[in-house]
Amino acid sequence: xxxxxxxxxxxxxxxxxxxxxxxxxxxxxxxxxxxxxxxxxxxxxxxxxxxxxxxxxxxxxxxxxxxxxxxxxxxxxxxxxxxxxxxxxxxxxxxxxxxxxxxxxxxxxxxxxxxxxxxxxxxxxxxxxxxxxxxxxxxxxxxxxxxxxxxxxxxxxxxxxxxxxxxxxxxxxxxxxxxxxxxxxxxxxxxxxxxxx
Amino acid sequence: xxxxxxxxxxxxxxxxxxxxxxxxxxxxxxxxxxxxxxxxxxxxxxxxxxxxxxxxxxxxxxxxxxxxxxxxxxxxxxxxxxxxxxxxxxxxxxxxxxxxxxxxxxxxxxxxxxxxxxxxxxxxxxxxxxxxxxxxxxxxxxxxxxxxxxxxxxxxxxxxxxxxxxxxxxxxxxxxxxxxxxxxxxxxxxxxxxxxxxxx
Numbered sequence: 001x002x003x004x005x006x007x008x009x010x011x012x013x014x015x016x017x018x019x020x021x022x023x024x025x026x027x028x029x030x031x032x033x034x035x036x037x038x039x040x041x042x043x044x045x046x047x048x049x050x051x052x053x054x055x056x057x058x059x060x061x062x063x064x065x066x067x068x069x070x071x072x073x074x075x076x077x078x079x080x081x082x083x084x085x086x087x088x089x090x091x092x093x094x095x096x097x098x099x100x101x102x103x104x105x106x107x108x109x110x111x112x113x114x115x116x117x118x119x120x121x122x123x124x125x126x127x128x129x130x131x132x133x134x135x136x137x138x139x140x141x142x143x144x145x146x147x148x149x150x151x152x153x154x155x156x157x158x159x160x161x162x163x164x165x166x167x168x169x170x171x172x173x174x175x176x177x178x179x180x181x182x183x184x185x186x187x188x189x190x191x192x193x194x195x196x197x
Numbered sequence: 198x199x200x201x202x203x204x205x206x207x208x209x210x211x212x213x214x215x216x217x218x219x220x221x222x223x224x225x226x227x228x229x230x231x232x233x234x235x236x237x238x239x240x241x242x243x244x245x246x247x248x249x250x251x252x253x254x255x256x257x258x259x260x261x262x263x264x265x266x267x268x269x270x271x272x273x274x275x276x277x278x279x280x281x282x283x284x285x286x287x288x289x290x291x292x293x294x295x296x297x298x299x300x301x302x303x304x305x306x307x308x309x310x311x312x313x314x315x316x317x318x319x320x321x322x323x324x325x326x327x328x329x330x331x332x333x334x335x336x337x338x339x340x341x342x343x344x345x346x347x348x349x350x351x352x353x354x355x356x357x358x359x360x361x362x363x364x365x366x367x368x369x370x371x372x373x374x375x376x377x378x379x380x381x382x383x384x385x386x387x388x389x390x391x392x393x394x395x396x397x
Binding site for chain 2 (some may be wrong): 186
């Protein structure tokens, strides 16, 4: 039992720090560069993103293991997962509009973009290919969400300062953001080898 | 006259609306698979294939799609073609597939493909859609090849696996962090060239 928990903890740690999706797997970059301009939106995005990620990977796990595998149609997994994610995003879009219209006003565009975010599709795909069980899948999703949130918040706090600084004109905006991300990625590569899975 | 429109469409995809450098969409593979020219090129070809086939399919059936559910329909069409690309890649290039399989599957989540389907293919005939897809796909291929060429020469001192430079390579360029540096630098250069040309 104890080792079970430590394995789950290791999964969370590895998904969020060592194999951080943004810095070492380069996924979800469009959203990463899109919403990291302001701290407030970054925080809102991280919260929505993490919760969507956990729930949709849970649903995907059930569908994959209880429908696709018994029927032997696992080659359809891309189509099915994107359907699950898109449907769930649509639902959370509606719920958020009702509950927090203010936040919806700010994040509405990006919430719609979540369904075209690679991470949210990558997590179920990795879960399926690594044959994780339900709890492992959920903690992998949680770790990925936390890692993405961490990346977003670090980046947002840097970019808020960046707007005041003097940058060569062609590098203004995205190019400098890329170079800074490279520097953070370099720092994150220091986590490699922290845990052997 | 007609062919002029088509070349214009292709030019638009490669230069004016280059997916990576200009629109900054679909950035994930631009870093993930560009550590060698071969991988970058293969990825570009896969995207080109999906973009063209999706554009053709959607413009063929555009009059039968109910506008209210068009997005799910587009997603289904895209993921269908991506599955085909994914499976054929696994069959014909198993070695490269091992390294970049996940990223091939993730073509589904490309904003640029969905955007072209929505903005262009769902409003135009088959032939213009075909050329629009070709232009966008070639632009993507072009950008990926440049980035991966840049990274492979600097980081490994080689092109397509052939050693060119015998000095100690700049190892950082093939590390994950180097991908960000490469894209950032190339984007800056692209912007610089663009402003220069507009002034002239």
